[in-house]
Every structure is written in C-alpha cells, then in structure tokens.
Amino acid sequence: MTHDIVTAVHETVVNSVRHGGGRGVLRLRSDSEYVICEISDPGTLAAPPAPPFPGHLPPDPGAASGHGMWVVRQLSDLATQTLDPTGSVVRLYFRRSAAV
Numbered sequence: 001m002t003h004d005i006v007t008a009v010h011e012t013v014v015n016s017v018r019h020g021g022g023r024g025v026l027r028l029r030s031d032s033e034y035v036i037c038e039i040s041d042p043g044t045l046a047a048p049p050a051p052p053f054p055g056h057l058p059p060d061p062g063a064a065s066g067h068g069m070w071v072v073r074q075l076s077d078l079a080t081q082t083l084d085p086t087g088s089v090v091r092l093y094f095r096r097s098a099a100v
Contacts, residue, residue, distance in 0.1 A: 001094070004075040004094070005037070005092075005094050007071070007075055008037075008071070008072045008075040008076050008079075008092055008094075009026065009037050009039070009092065011068045011071060011072050012039045012068075012090050012092065013039055014068070015068055015069070015090075016039050016040070016041040016088065016090070017041070019044070019088075020041025020042065020043055020044060020087075020088055021042045021043055021044040022044075023041065023042070024040060024041035025041070026038070027039075027040075030096065031096075034077070034093045034094060034095060034096055035093075035094045035096060036091060036092070036093055037091070037092040038089060038090070038091045038092075039090045039091075039092075040087065040088065040090075041087060042086075042087050043084055043086045043087040043088055044085065045085045045086070054069040054081065054083065055068070055069025055073045055079065056070075057070070058070055069081075072090075072092065076092040076093060076094055077093050077095050078091075078093040079091070
C-alpha cells in the first residue's frame with residue numbers, strides 16, 4: 001500500500017507544480033483511521049480551466065495526458081479537490097489499516 005501512497009502523492013505534486021504556478025506545498029497528517037496528504041499550490045491565472053469532474057471517469061486510452069487524477073482516485077480511498085486559478089488544494093485519504 002505504501003507504493004499506492006507514493007504514486008498518488010507524486011502524481012498530485014507533479015500536477016501542482018506543472019499547473020499551479022511552479023510550486024506547491026505537501027502536508028502530511030494522520031489520525032486513527034487515515035493518512036491524509038494535502039497538496040496545495042498558489043494557482044496561476046494562465047492555467048487551463050479544470051475539467052468538471054477531474055479523474056472521476058477513465059480517460060481516453062489514446063490520450064497523451066489526463067490520466068493522472070484518474071490514477072490518483074484509483075489508488076486512494078478518497079480524493080477531494082478544490083481547483084481554482086487562484087490556488088488549488090487536493091486531499092488524499094488512505095486508510096491506515098491498509099497503509100501500514
């Protein structure tokens with residue numbers, strides 16, 4: 001399960017840097033049930049608009065990009081996001097029993 005966490009966080013951090021102004025912040029915390037990874041960035045007004053439900057549907061297999069958030073959703077127990085040109089926050093939740 002550790003590989004799932006690393007892969008999902010890596011993909012989200014890459015998206016944050018690529019689409020969120022070139023930098024981002026990763027915060028990790030846990031409670032008795034979940035490891036929670038929060039990735040935030042300052043946004044950029046030049047970023048293309050986010051799709052309506054990023055990662056909720058499988059991408060076109062032939063597409064050169066657009067697979068990241070779908071993969072993140074497959075690997076995490078829950079993924080929430082606030083995507084905005086002025087700053088974005090993605091939270092990934094991983095059940096502790098599966099993560100340990």
